[in-house]
Amino acid sequence: MITTVNAQQRSGSSPMAQSPRSPSSQAPYLTVSVSDPAKMGNGVQAYISYKVITKTNLPEYDGPEKIVIRRYSDFVWLRDRLFEKYKGVFIPPLPEKSTVEKFRFSAEFIEMRRQALDVFVNRIASHHELRQSDDLRTFLQVDEQTMERARSMEIGIFKKKPADFMQIFKDVQSKVSDVVLGKEKPVDESNPEYEKLKNYIFQLEDHLAEAQKHAYRLVKRHRELGQSLSEFGKAVKLLGDCEGNALGKAFSELGAKSEILSIKLQREAQHLLMNFEEPLKDYVRAVQSIKATIAERANAFRHHCELAETIKFKEIDMNKLRLTRSDKLAEAEREYEELKADGAEATRKFERIVKLMNEEIVRFQEQKTVDLGVAFHEFAKGQAELAKGISEAWRSLLPKLENCSS
C-alpha cells in the first residue's frame, strides 16, 4: 500500500530534496485524464470502460501517479455525491446517457463521451472547493470493486438510480420555471438581482442550445458536401476516361482533386464536431446544471421560510402555554429550542448557498469566456485551414489546364 510516508521518501530522494518539515516548494497540482476507452463484456451487459490517470503531489493522494478503471456510472455517482454535498456550487455537467442503442458503441460517440468525461473530471480537479472532496479522492483512487460497492450503496442512500436523475432534473426544471414565471405561490426571495440572474440563465440556455443546434447541422453539411464532391469527382473521372486526349486527362485531374478535397471536408467535419460543437453542447449542459443549483437554492429557501413560519407559530403556542401555565410548556420549550436550532441550520445552509452561488457565477462567466474563446478559435482556425487547402488544391490544377487549351 502506498502511503504518505512513501511519498515523502520519494520526494526525499529527489535532487530537490527538502527536510520533511519544511513546506513543499512545489506548487500543489492535481491533473487528471480520461483515456483509452475499451469495450467490456458482451451483449446487453456490455459497457465502455475508461482509464483515469491521476497525477498529483497532494499529500492526501496515494503517490504521484495512479491509474484506475472507471465506467460511466462511476462518473454519475461522483456527480450525484458532489451535487448532494456541495449545494450552491455549479457542478460540472456530464454527457448524457445514450438513448439510441446502436449509437452507443459508435467510435464518434465514444470519443465525444470520453472528451466530455475528461473535461468533467478536470473541472472538478481545478475547482477550489470540489477538489478537496473525499468522494473525488475515492473516485480517483480506489480499485474497481470498492468503486462498485460504493456505487451500489448509493441506491439505498440516494433512493433513486442515476437514470432517474434526469427525471428529477426535469421536475426541478419545471418547478424552477414555475417559480421564475411566477406560476407557483411566491416563495421567491424577492431579490431583483437574483431574479435577473435566473432569467439570464434560462435565456442563455435557449440561445446556446440554438447555436449548438446549428453547429451540429454545420458538421453534417460539411460531411454532405464532402460526399457530394466525392461523387462528383468520380463521375468527372469517368467522363474523362471516355473522352481520352488532353481534355480527358484534365477531367481526370479535376475528378482526383475533388476526391482529395472531399477527404479534407470530412476531416474538418470531425474537427468541427469535437472542437466547436461539443464545447457548445457542454455549455448547454453546464447551464442546465446551474438550473439544478437554482432549484436547490429554492428548496433551501423554502425550507428556511417554512421553518421560520413554524418557529413563529411555535412561539405563539409557547406563549399561550405560558399564560395557561400548562405542564406541556417544558416540552414545548424544548421543541422550540430544537426548532430554533434547525431554523438556524436551514438559514445557514441557505446563506451558504447564496454566497457560493455569487462566487460561482463569476467563476462560471470567466470560464465560459475562456472555454468558448478556445472553441471559437478552433472553429476559425479549422475553417481557415480548410479554405486555404481548398484554394491551393484548385489552383494547382490551373497550369495543367493551360496545357489543354492549345
Added chain:
Amino acid sequence: MMGYENQGYEEAHLYASKEQMASIVLADDYSPPSDGSKSFPDDPLSSSQFVEIPTNDTDPLQSTPSKQALNSSPSTIHSILDPPSYAEAVFRSFDLDSVDSGDMNGQDRSALASPSSSSYYLKISVSDPQREQEQSASLVPGGSSYFTYLITTFTNMPEFSGTEFNVRRRFKDVVALSDRLAESYRGFFIPVRPDKSVVESQVMQKNEFVEQRRAALEKYLRRLAAHPVIRKSEELRVFLEASGKMVLVRTTDVASRMLDGTARLPKQLVGGKSLDGGASDMSEVTQPAKGGRDLLWIFKELKQSVANDWGGAKPPIVEDDKEFLVKKAKLQDFEQQLINVSQQAESLVKAQQDIGETMGQLGLAFVKLTKFETEEAIYDSQRACAADMKNVATAAVKASRLYRELNAQTVKHLDKLHEYLGVMLAVNNAFSDRSSAFLTVQTLLSDLSSLHSRIEKLEAASSKIFGGDSSRIRKIEELRETVRVTEDAKTCAIREYERVKENNKNELERLDKERHDDFVNMMKGFIVNQAGYAEKMASVWETVAEETSGYAKK
C-alpha cells in the same frame, strides 16, 4: 451548348469598343443588379452569360436609357449578378490569375472561329409577352387566347434586309420554325426547341409559365443565332424579320399527298424537272416518311427497316463508314457519362447551397447571443465573451454570403454540362436524319431489285407465248418506266444521303472542337471560382483566428 452563348458573347467582346455596339450588347447582357438573393434552383438563367467579362471593357453595368427600357420589363429575368462590390471582387480574383483567364472566353474563340463568322453579329432578345385572342370566327364569345412575344433583332449580317427588327411571334410560330429547319437542315446539329409543355401550362401560375417560356425561347433563338450555318438560314431570317403573321413555306405539300397517296407515288419520286440535289424539289421523296405523309411510302420504309433488323438477308447496303461508327459509339458513351456528371453537379450545387444556409443560420444564432450577452452583461468576462461572439457571428454571416455567391457562379459554370445534354439531343436527331436518309436509299434499292425481278418473271413468262403477250408486254413497259423513275429517285436519295453524311461529318468536327474549348473553359471557370471564393473565406476566418488567438492552446 457548343459555346453558342460564348459566340454571342465573343461578338459582343469584339465590338465593345464601338459605342453603339457596346450599349446594345451590354443592355442585352446585363440587367440591373439584384441584391443577389434569388434562389438559383428556380432561375432558368436565361441570359446565361458568364460573369467573367474582362475588366478592361467599358463598365458592364452601364446601359443607355432607351435600351434599358427595353429590358426593364418585369418579365426580364435579372441575372444572378451580385451587388457591384461583390461582382468587382469576383472580377479581381479572376484577374489575379494567369493572364489567360481574361482571354478565355473572348479571344480564344475568336482566334479559332472562321474569319467570316467573326465579323457579323446577330443579337436576339425575347420580351414583352402579350395575351391575344384567337382571330377566327369569334361568334362565340370568350374564344381561346394565346401569348405573343416581342422578338427584337440587331444584326449586320448581309442575309438580312436591315439592321434592326421587331416582330411578334407566338409559340406555334416557333414550332413551325423548328420543324422547317429540321426539314431543311438534315444532318445538322440543330438546337432543340423548347417543349410544348402542355401540362405545365395548365399547372403553373400563368405569369411564371409565361416568363419561363419567354426565357426558354430567348435561349433557343440565341442558340440558333450562334450556329454558323443555321444563322444564315432563310427560315430564321423570315422568322426574325417578316412583320405581320409569319408564313414559313413548307417545302412539302402534306395535304395533297395525304389525299392522293398511292396514285401520286410516281410523281413524287420524279418531283420537279431539276435534279440537282437542291432540297426543294427532291425533298418530297427524300424527306423521311413522317406522319401525315405518303402512307404507302411509310409502309415501304417500315417494311425495309424491319427487314433490316429481322430479315435473314443482308440489307442492300450497310453503313460502312467506320470512322463515323466509332465516333457515334464514343458520343453515346460521352452522353451517358455526361448525364451522370450532370446529376452529380446538381447534388454538389445543392450541398453548397445547404452549407451556406446553415452557416448563415449559425451566424444569426451568434448575433442573437451577442446581443443577449451584451445587454445582460454584468461582468467584464461577459463583455469579452460577447465581443468574441460578435467576431464569430460576423465571419459566419460573411462566409454564408460568400457561399451563396460561389454557388451562383458554380451554377453558371456547371450549366455547361446541362447545355451539352441539349446538344446531345440535337446530335441524336442529326444521326436519326442520317439513318432515315439511309433507310430511304435502302428502300429504293429494295424496290428496284423487286421491280427487276418482276420484269424478269414477266419476260420469262411472255417469251413462252408465241407472238408475244400484249398485256404482259404492256405491263413490262409500265414496270420499265417505273424502274426509270425509281432509278432517278434512287440517285436523288443517294445524293441526299451523302449530303446528310457530309453535314454530320462537318458538324462532328465542329462539335469536337467546340466541346473541347467549352469544357476547358468550364473547368477553368469552375476551378478559378472555387479557388477565389475559398481564398476569400480563408481570409475572413483568419481574421477571427487572429482575434481569438489569445485563447489558443499552447
